[in-house]
Amino acid sequence: MAERTSAPKDARRRLLRALAKVLGHEFSELEHLDRALTHASTGNEGKRNYERLEFLGDAILNFAVADALFQQQKEIPEGQLTETRSHYVSRKPLAAIARKLDLSNHLLVGKGLRANERDGERILADLVEAVLGAIYLDGGVRAARAFVRRHVLSNEAAAPSPENGSIDSKTALLHHCQRHKLGQPRYELAGTSGLQHQQEFRVLARLPDERSAEGTGPNKRSAEKAAALRLLHKLRGETQDTGS
Numbered sequence: 001m002a003e004r005t006s007a008p009k010d011a012r013r014r015l016l017r018a019l020a021k022v023l024g025h026e027f028s029e030l031e032h033l034d035r036a037l038t039h040a041s042t043g044n045e046g047k048r049n050y051e052r053l054e055f056l057g058d059a060i061l062n063f064a065v066a067d068a069l070f071q072q073q074k075e076i077p078e079g080q081l082t083e084t085r086s087h088y089v090s091r092k093p094l095a096a097i098a099r100k101l102d103l104s105n106h107l108l109v110g111k112g113l114r115a116n117e118r119d120g121e122r123i124l125a126d127l128v129e130a131v132l133g134a135i136y137l138d139g140g141v142r143a144a145r146a147f148v149r150r151h152v153l154s155n156e157a158a159a160p161s162p163e164n165g166s167i168d169s170k171t172a173l174l175h176h177c178q179r180h181k182l183g184q185p186r187y188e189l190a191g192t193s194g195l196q197h198q199q200e201f202r203v204l205a206r207l208p209d210e211r212s213a214e215g216t217g218p219n220k221r222s223a224e225k226a227a228a229l230r231l232l233h234k235l236r237g238e239t240q241d242t243g244s
Contacts, residue, residue, distance in 0.1 A: 037106045058089075
């Protein structure tokens with residue numbers, strides 16, 4: 001009888017250990033991850049839920065993303081850093097990460113939670129933050145930062161994009177170059193044309209490996225943004241072609 005009672009718990013632990021490998025953190029106390037994946041709807045079953053871990057993970061996520069952006073993007077002003085961080089920690093990109101990690105299929109729920117609620121963006125985003133809180137409790141700041149780098153900052157689908165207006169093209173190009181270790185892009189004025197009050201500027205956006213793209217605009221800044229967007233599209237096309 002005891003063996004039958006423990007069988008579901010053993011199966012749950014095996015499932016969580018497999019998930020931990022995907023997360024990139026080996027838990028010394030697997031109960032932290034179990035709690036991060038237990039919804040409040042199970043309250044009448046005597047289980048602790050993820051809400052406190054989600055609160056903790058939210059604070060750690062904001063800190064870890066802000067710290068990484070501050071260290072990596074020294075030329076970007078505070079306003080753009082704030083916008084970039086807001087995008088990474090918002091509900092939609094976090095939900096995309098949860099789907100990629102298949103967190104909802106590891107979630108313990110009670111009978112009162114509907115299927116569409118379980119797979120909604122709010123709960124999915126909460127799960128990412130709760131898991132991060134669990135990793136912090138189990139492994140500390142270093143482990144939490146590693147999770148953020150691996151699954152939040154490096155996720156191409158969740159990254160800010162100039163196409164949806166969430167970030168400008170120069171910042172998006174810099175993110176792409178950092179993510180793929182391409183070096184720092186630089187901008188060179190290639191020339192100007194037209195009358196002084198109607199000038200057109202031509203700028204080259206160039207990488208250390210000499211890949212480049214040209215953009216034009218009525219001033220140097222707009223030309224730099226146009227060049228950055230063209231180079232970004234070129235680099236993304238090459239990445240898709242190679243399947244990486």
